[in-house]
Amino acid sequence: MTEQSNRPTFRLYTVTGDGDHTRWTDIGVAWRTRDGKGFTLSLNALPLNGRIVMREAKPKEEEAAA
Structure with a gap:
């Protein structure tokens, strides 16, 4: 496994929502654990409804272009 940054x-x-009414709200970040068998989550908010989606983080330059 590579060194953790x-x-x-x-x-x-x-x-929340579906189709044209979908709303994505950034609520935190995650890292793989050192043994690679799990994740450490750091949440800024906890949703009361909807679902939580975890996506690969992109460099800030790529996020700005999206």
Whole structure:
């Protein structure tokens, strides 16, 4: 396994609605555990409804272009 960095490897979102009415709200970040068998989550908010989606984090330059 490669050395773990301080930069989170995943972003966490709460997703509500469907289709054109879908709303994604950034709620935190996640890293793989050192043994690679789990994840450490750091949440800024906890959704009361909807679902949580974990996506690979992109460099800030790629996020700005999206």
